[in-house]
Amino acid sequence: MLTSKQRADLRAQANDLDTTLMVGKGGVTENVLSEAARQLEARELVKGRVLEAALLSAREVCDALCEALGADGVQCVGSKFVIYRRSEKKAQEAARQARELKKRKSNPVRRGAQERRRQAREERERRNEYFRQAAIQAAIERRKSREE
Template sequence: MITSKQRSYLRSLANTMSPIFQVGKGGIEENFLKQVDDALEAREIIKISVLGNSDYGAREASDIICEELGCEGVQAIGNKIVLYRKSKKNPKIEIPR
């Protein structure tokens, strides 16, 4: 679990990022989760866009993905979500204590 100070720091890192995935009418399937899992391992923090034709809202999609992959939902605003998980092999982001 991350603290509010750590969450704030991660939000500042994600502020300039562009979404690298989209949740659309296909929903959250196994293949999508595998790609997100790989991206989290490589980047540690990612931004995902939830399209209007999706069956999920941003918060709901964030909760489902976090439950499946064991990551932290940093932010869910509008149709964008930010996810964080520390890399097991090559940690890059040093979050404050």
């Protein structure tokens, strides 16, 4: 379910879209559903038009498509409608681009300082483990010398 702010943002994005989905006199058929699903997966936002020969209104077509595809209706004006469904493919692509951007924007000085801190922490841990083992060994030797 979309919030009103999300819907307003999607309506703004839909202004520049070309109408790519046409619904004719056959109504919402399997071909229309499969084409809408393919376009939603590729673009997330699809603008469609109901032709005059169709017996359905744009609102009815929009509702039928949304129910069948699990999409959200964004807008219905006249004979045109806009539907939206989040695409995993697009989300993964956006996440990959964000990671690449983050890598490009990373600060090399900060990265170097973080690396030095990590190395110092590992060195402290190695040193502490050495002294811990030495203390254990000394305690074992003291106990053996007392027993003798």
